[in-house]
Amino acid sequence: MVAQPNAIAGRSSAFSASEHTARTRSSKEQGSSMDSPSPTARSYVSALTLPARRRSALITAAVVAAVIVLQWLVLLQYQALEASRSERAFARTVDQATVSLIQQTVLYQNAVLGLRAHYLGSDEVTVAKFARYARALEIEQALPGLRAFAFNREVSEDDREAYVKWVRKTLSEYDPAYAGFDIYPVEPGHTHHVVETIHPPLGNQRSLGYDLMSSEVRRLAIARARSHGFAATPPIRLQQAPNAIAVLILAPVSTPGWNGHLSNQQTVAASFLVNDLIHTAIAPALRRRFHLQIVDLGSEEGLDTFPTVLFEDDAINNETLPYRQMLHRTHIYGGRRWDIRFTPRNAELHLIPMPVIVLLMIGGALMAGTITHLTQQRIRRAARNQALAEQALDCVLEIDADGVVRSADASTARITGMPPVQWEGRPLWSSVVEEDADAVRTGFGKVVADGPPIALECRLARPDADPRWIEIRLGNQLSKRTIGAVLAQVSDIDARKQAEAEIERLAFFDSLTKLPNRRLLEQRAEMTFSAARRHRGRAALLVIDLDGFKQINDNAGHATGDTVLATVATRLQLALRDSDTVARLGGDEFVILLGQPANEVDVRAAAGRLTRDLALPLNVDGRNWFVRASIGMAMFPDHGTSFAELLSRADAAMYRSKRSGSGLNTMAGPLP
């Protein structure tokens, strides 16, 4: 009888191997149809699994596609936002540059108008006064980009000669350069409009004496200045700087004529090179942000409408501009319409380069695909584990180093009859019956102290139910970071234990009467004899054979005979002490082992008691039977010292009884 937990330390591998073999065999026996599925079953299985895989692949593909679309939408949104941000920023830049440009041209205009005021406010402005005024303006410092101031006089063809003489004479006193003064180009005409004075003289002397009337655009500008008070020319090339585009701005003045007559046909003028204007007005940092083009669209009145480029940055490499939306501002200056055009350069739009975008999208899609795939796998694995747990023969507990159950599988309830909550938060051994708790605690301690895995058989103390045999296989996984626990694999061995008990019962007990059989009797007899030997005591064997039992069988049938035998067994047991053993050797033959009879008298008295009790009527199915028995007795150590010897002596004595008549008791004779 196994009543204590069975620690099988160190034999876990053998256990596992045999267990595995047994389980494999049983699973093969049970599920042979699964191991070698029929064609129908196989196609059914593949029909079940293939769509699952295909579905998973479809989901992954759908997620990847969705991520790509999403990324694309985000990218479009980002580009739109970036473009609008960039547009706003660029518009600010454009306005800033335009304002600077306008301010600078207005400064030039004011300087010319100031010179005009100077003439208007004086009775006579000499070349020296003009130069003083111009110097006072400090044009190099205060009006950078402005190339020269000039005073131009209207001279009729008739006065031409006298005027030239007058200039040479009067002005050469101030500057010898006037000594060779003449009007050019020599185009005899009605009226001349001659550059009489210019400041600074250095670099501008070539224009002294230049007849503005000889140039169509200048002539128109003079006319407009006279009618509107101020005018600018379209882009021109100056006499003194023919390689650069320049603009001449003019204002009319009335001043006493060279010959004493007041004339209002004169003009004051200033010229600037457009390049200088741009470099002066727009800071280099601002310049780098756009490509600039200024186009003279013609006069305000639309007299000349040929657009002429005033200024243009280096040509744009169109290929390098991802975003080429041009912004333009119109500036009316001196009666001319200027279109100032700004085209952003690369730096204006901070877009992520296309290769990077493609890489990001591929990376994002791959990542999403991988995550989806892994998630699908995980879901499938979890479902499979769940399904396996539902059919598993074991459940797993995670136990900390102190023996407290940290978690229990959901299948614990099915396998142990106790739900996880009844396991969790308690020491493992508190769930087993008191008698087994110590062994479980000790076994657990050994495993925690780095012992090998062990298997324990113990009984589970279940509230409101009978104890149940379980086997716990303990393995120390505390040092494994991903587990960090002692793992207990628990299986239900209750049925096996019941079977083992039954086998034991069959091996040692008679199935009809439930009395010990010969094997158990012999074991107990040997134990009793050795105890008697130690205490110099006695023991006795009584062989009892029913008389005429065959007739009961023959008359009433075997079943009645069985009942009679079982009743006889009960009567024999009741007639004796608990410490005595009543065994059935077979048929109608019983043997009794008396533990501690004081002497022969005691034994004979017991035999007499048995004979008397057996003789009482025995009712089976309403019919009384009268059983008699012949008894033979032998005593330890008087008639023998071994079981076989004593049994043989008692048997012989029983036969003597039987031969002498029915219902007699006979003691074995003394040893020779």
Ligand SMILES: Nc1nc2c(ncn2[C@@H]2O[C@H](COP(=O)(O)OP(=O)(O)OP(=O)(O)O)[C@@H](O)[C@H]2O)c(=O)[nH]1
């Ligand atoms: N009902 C029943 N009969 C049994 C069982 N075992 C043996 N028998 C029968 O018991 C009888 C024993 O035979 P015997 O020893 O000659 O029976 P008996 O009639 O008592 O004869 P004596 O011992 O000479 O008095 C046989 O008829 C067996 O068939 C059993 O388990 N059940």
